[in-house]
Amino acid sequence: MLNWTVFREYDVRGIADTELTDEFAYSLGRAYGAALRAAEGRTVAVGRDVRDSSPRLVEALGRGLTDSGLTVFDVGIVPTPGLYFAVVHLPADGGVMVTGSHNPIEYNGFKMQIGTASLHGEEIRAL
Helix, strand or coil, rough: CCCCEEEECEEEEECCCCCCCCCHHHHHHHHHHHHHHCCCEEEEEEEECCCCCCHHHHHHHHHHHHHHHEEEEEEEECCHHHHHHHHHHHHCCEEECCCCCCCCCCCEEEEEEEECCCCHHHHHHCC
């Protein structure tokens, strides 16, 4: 069952192996992919942090993104500003950073942008 509390004001964040499952990451990729395509986007840069759960979340997210018709640029392990740089300089139409940020190690999350604007508030909840 989906825990709606993972949808925060500026990101999607939760416990990696219980709330942020592979199925969840795939579904988020599909939902974000639909939103990016609605904004006429076709390419997305994806980055990740060094948490143990990040590679599997990126893989599942990537499947959802490609199944939505997007071309995915995996920029690997980068800090969040590195992903923002990649979106501008690849260029890509959007970006998703898989990161737990400052949260405890068992957490992870997704920071999303369309163009150079980060999704927040109702834009995240609409996914």
